[in-house]
Amino acid sequence: MLDKKIKNELMDIVGPENFTEAKIDMVSYAYDAMGSKGTPDCAVWVTTTEQVSKIMELAHRERIPVTPRAAGTGIAGMAVPSHGGIVLDIMRMDRILEINIEDRICVVEPGVVYADLQKELAPLGFTLPTEPGSSIVSAIGGNVATNAGGLKGAKYGSTKDYVLGLKVVLPDGRVLKTGSRTMKTSSGYNLTQLFVGSEGTLGIMTEIILKVVPLAKATKTGLGLFDALEDAGRAVIQTMSSGVIPSVMEVMGRYLIQAINENTDLNLPEVDTMLLVETDGYTQTEADAQMEKIIEIFKKNNASEVKLAETDAERTDLWAARKSTYPVSARLNNSILVEDVTVPMSRLADLFREFGKIIEKYDLKVAMCAHAGDGNFHPLITYDGRDKEMVAKVEKASDELFKMAIAMGGTLTGEHGIGIVKAKYMTLEHGETAMEMMRVIKRAFDPHNILNPGKMALDG
Ligand SMILES: Cc1cc2nc3c(=O)[nH]c(=O)nc-3n(C[C@H](O)[C@H](O)[C@H](O)COP(=O)(O)OP(=O)(O)OC[C@H]3O[C@@H](n4cnc5c(N)ncnc54)[C@H](O)[C@@H]3O)c2cc1C
Structure with a gap:
């Protein structure tokens, strides 16, 4: 709990209208898209560097934890105030x-x-x-x-x-x-x-x-349909090493496609795996030529069909399908875990195959999704979070996925970050020496560990 004097000082810095300790705000700030692991004592909306500087001077002097927060869409608990204190909301610094x-x-x-x-x-x-x-x-x-x-x-x-x-x-x-x-x-x-x-x-x-x-002047968008995830994985590897670099290469699996069809009117073909691919360039001829090469590779890897978007409306629909991934998957059950491991491109098909075995072993429902063109795998595991047995299975599956990705020369996270969720695996990926150097850097910047403590295994 912050004492009244501190709260008054915060109000002096940002103005009383930009300070809150209302219950409804504290509950909101306890969450990001991952969930909740801590509630703040108060939050402030800042608008200038000077305000941020004064707040940090105060927090440093009084040893108060401060969690910076933007839109709160993080998926690993990075903006969750796990040690309480002040949430510093920067969304009004929006110029x-x-x-x-x-x-x-x-x-x-x-x-x-x-x-x-x-x-x-x-x-x-x-x-x-x-x-x-x-x-x-x-x-x-x-x-x-x-x-x-x-x-x-x-x-x-x-x-x-x-x-x-x-x-x-x-x-x-x-x-x-x-x-x-x-x-x-x-x-x-x-x-x-x-x-x-x-x-x-x-x-x-x-x-x-x-x-x-x-901005690219021309694009070509297509869909490759596959009967097996592994075939799609091989098609991605061969495309990315063919000399053509598509601007988009997204995997979508059957369970995800069904969820999209149930929740939208996009009416996607219900195949095992779909690759959404886009090429771009300075001219249409350039974008088309790259797409032709990719179609050839898809067909060699058993694509049952390749469809091309012929109009802007068709292209918009394909993008809408991909962008609906998280919202539609979130409706499949009361809990969802979004993973983010990334492996060297050559290991992508192996990762898909081995993760398939994990899913089978734990009998999980997984909406398969990946930014496949850079080896970034996003399986969305949907489950009943009230069922303890199921929660334990999901944790085991995700533990095995992390270890497998690291063993393949990959990383815990391609883009979502470490936050709270993956902190305990940091040493496994980076080793003791690198972790010690990260902690040395953290201490040099933040000797009292007041800025977003509890994240990335940096405490101590
Ligand atoms: C539907 C959906 C789709 C997503 N798709 C993607 C995707 O394709 N790629 C991807 O990378 N992520 C994706 N994410 C995850 C998320 O959107 C990203 O991690 C995003 O970068 C978080 O931005 P935010 O503004 O929500 O930050 P927040 O979640 O508010 O904060 C994230 C981290 O940034 C820190 N922070 C915020 N502002 C500052 C600041 N000014 N100074 C210092 N630190 C600061 C916070 O302390 C926290 O550690 C997705 C999430 C959702 C819900």
Whole structure:
């Protein structure tokens, strides 16, 4: 519990209207899309770097935990205030400060929603191509802090590839600037990238400089239909090593397709596995030529059919199908676990096959989904969270999946982050020495462990 004097100080900094300890707000802030593991004492809505700095000075002095929060769509509990204290909501820092096409950059506050930035960039013929599935809700600050990826990762990479510089408030309130507005720099330690994916544990970003790229002038979208997930996996591997890099390569499995059909009027073909693929380029001929090559590879790998979107409306439908994945899967049962392991491309088909055995062993219902073009696997395990036996099975399956992905040379998370959920596997992936170095870095920035404690196994 925070004492009254501290609450008054917080109200002086942000104004009483931007402070809350109302029960309904505390319950809301106890959750992200993963669930809840802790309730804050209060929350503040900040609008300036100066306010953030003053709050951190206060928290540092009084040793109060602070959890930065953007849109709260994280899937690993990163924004859940597991140690109570203050939730620092940055969603009202939502100004696009500059778009400078000559420099090919934009400068934004962290609360800008990804889709809102895209709306401003698109008429100028430019884009931030990271597009997470949560694009209409999640904020750039959250995207940078989790190193979000997305549907176009196969060709365009993830958020880390677009962050050039930052303004950051440190846990003691000092303000730090990293990077620059230039396309390249070799100057000093790369502090910018240290903050990318740091899940709000090292500092609070209040300004972000992003590189933007030209929008593709032409696209071609298609669907490959397969009778076996493993065939689809091989088709992905062969495509990605063929010299053609599609901008989108998404796997959708039967259970997911059925859920989409039951909850939308998209009427997808109910096959075992579907690959949603898109190519892009400067001309239509370029996009079409890449698609032809991919169709050839799909057919060689037993695709029963390849359908191409002939109109914009058909393309929009295919995208709508993919983007409905989480909402429709969430309706399948009262609980859902979204995994995010990523393996080297050559191991993708092995991962699909071996995970199939895990599903069978524990008799699980899994909506299969993957950003397959970059080896990022997103099985959505749906289950009855009130059934203890079932919960234990889901935990065992996910434990085996993590260990298998790491044994294949992969990683626990391609884009969702570690948060609370995967913290206990960090040493398995990184080893004792790397974990000790991460903790040394954490202590150097945050000696009293007040900033988003309890995440990424950094405590101690
Ligand atoms: C339907 C759905 C689809 C999704 N699809 C994808 C996808 O395709 N790709 C993907 O990568 N993720 C996806 N996600 C997960 C989630 O959207 C991403 O992790 C996203 O980047 C989180 O952004 P947010 O604004 O919601 O951040 P939050 O969840 O609020 O916070 C995430 C982390 O960022 C930290 N943080 C927030 N703002 C700041 C700041 N200013 N300074 C420092 N730290 C900060 C928080 O402390 C926390 O650790 C999806 C989630 C949902 C619900």
